[in-house]
Amino acid sequence: MANILITGALGQVGSELIDFLLASYSGTIYATDIHKESTLKSNPSVKYAVLDVRNREMVENIIGENDIDEVYHLASILSASGEKDPYMAYNVNLTGTVNVLNASVTRGVKKVFIPSTIGVFGPEVQKEKAPRRHASIPTTIYGITKAAGEMLFQYYYNKYNIDVRSLRYPGLLSYKVAPTAGTTDYAVDMIKHAASGNSYECYLKDDTRLPMMYMPDAMNSTLHLMTAPAENIRVRTSYNVMSYSFTPRELENELRELNPEFRVVYKPDFRQSIADSWPWSIDVTDAINDWEFKPVFDLKNTVSDMFQNYRKFSEKLNPPD
Numbered sequence: 069m070a071n072i073l074i075t076g077a078l079g080q081v082g083s084e085l086i087d088f089l090l091a092s093y094s095g096t097i098y099a100t101d102i103h104k105e106s107t108l109k110s111n112p113s114v115k116y117a118v119l120d121v122r123n124r125e126m127v128e129n130i131i132g133e134n135d136i137d138e139v140y141h142l143a144s145i146l147s148a149s150g151e152k153d154p155y156m157a158y159n160v161n162l163t164g165t166v167n168v169l170n171a172s173v174t175r176g177v178k179k180v181f182i183p184s185t186i187g188v189f190g191p192e193v194q195k196e197k198a199p200r201r202h203a204s205i206p207t208t209i210y211g212i213t214k215a216a217g218e219m220l221f222q223y224y225y226n227k228y229n230i231d232v233r234s235l236r237y238p239g240l241l242s243y244k245v246a247p248t249a250g251t252t253d254y255a256v257d258m259i260k261h262a263a264s265g266n267s268y269e270c271y272l273k274d275d276t277r278l279p280m281m282y283m284p285d286a287m288n289s290t291l292h293l294m295t296a297p298a299e300n301i302r303v304r305t306s307y308n309v310m311s312y313s314f315t316p317r318e319l320e321n322e323l324r325e326l327n328p329e330f331r332v333v334y335k336p337d338f339r340q341s342i343a344d345s346w347p348w349s350i351d352v353t354d355a356i357n358d359w360e361f362k363p364v365f366d367l368k369n370t371v372s373d374m375f376q377n378y379r380k381f382s383e384k385l386n387p388p389d
């Protein structure tokens with residue numbers, strides 16, 4: 069039995085994490101987000117509440133009043149949205165994280181998961197197999213707040229002995245909830261367009277290589293990390309994880325095997341410079357050694373699974389005559 073708090077639960081990761089948690093935990097999940105209305109499927113084990121993570125008192129109260137054992141702190145402003153409103157990104161990503169960490173200490177939370185990102189790397193990092201420990205300074209507000217967040221995880225672990233764990237997610241691919249705020253979102257959108265028979269305009273150049281992972285692997289890795297013995301978790305900033313990397317052109321070619329008519333036009337926008345500041349791949353050795361990180365989906369399986377699911381969904385909406 070564990071009572072779990074999720075912040076940012078209506079987002080791309082939160083909406084999927086809930087199903088994975090329900091399958092492995094008993095207890096109540098307190099799913100929270102800044103929006104008044106929940107878009108989550110109703111479930112007797114899930115209670116929805118409004119929580120703005122910038123509000124210290126609200127964060128303290130929800131953790132204290134509901135006897136929370138574990139927190140999955142997902143509320144965040146991502147890379148593309150962050151560049152549009154850096155002050156908001158700073159407040160949500162840093163003030164929100166400090167509020168969650170403080171309340172977890174004062175209210176006796178047992179474990180905290182807070183994802184980081186490949187956005188913590190800056191343009192000087194080596195492009196292939198970027199190392200977990202690096203001295204590369206991020207150039208986006210998202211990366212800056214997330215890199216500072218990683219330092220805070222380690223600080224709270226050392227100073228208050230709170231069991232904070234973290235993964236640097238790469239671009240996450242999922243068909244259940246559309247991503248809306250990141251730089252790697254094009255990949256999900258491109259697969260969706262190919263499956264629904266439309267052409268696609270891509271906001272990154274065709275040769276922009278970025279690390280990625282399918283959502284089921286990201287969620288299983290998260291639960292794997294969170295259930296590993298504490299002594300195995302040697303890294304208290306954040307672990308590098310990824311499954312594969314590809315360029316928009318490589319994804320287009322993969323999709324053309326499923327839909328030979330599919331076409332993409334490349335029109336880079338402001339997100340190109342964000343993508344150019346990130347590595348092509350990252351070194352996952354620590355995650356393998358410490359808690360046996362092992363994703364199962366390769367690119368082909370990911371694309372074909374997402375494509376089939378989008379097809380099924382659009383056939384339900386527009387049944388064949």
Ligand SMILES: NC(=O)c1ccc[n+]([C@@H]2O[C@H](COP(=O)([O-])OP(=O)(O)OC[C@H]3O[C@@H](n4cnc5c(N)ncnc54)[C@H](O)[C@@H]3O)[C@@H](O)[C@H]2O)c1
Nearest residue numbers: 076078079080081102120121142143144183185237239240
């Ligand atoms: N999706 C990815 O590809 C990806 C990649 C790397 C890292 N991550 C990390 O994973 C976590 C979750 O990302 P996501 O993809 O679900 O993002 P998302 O943008 O889909 O969801 C974030 C959620 O946070 C909520 N939120 C925003 N401001 C808030 C506030 N002040 N208080 C409470 N909630 C607020 C939003 O309403 C949204 O539902 C983030 O920490 C992100 O940095 C995601």
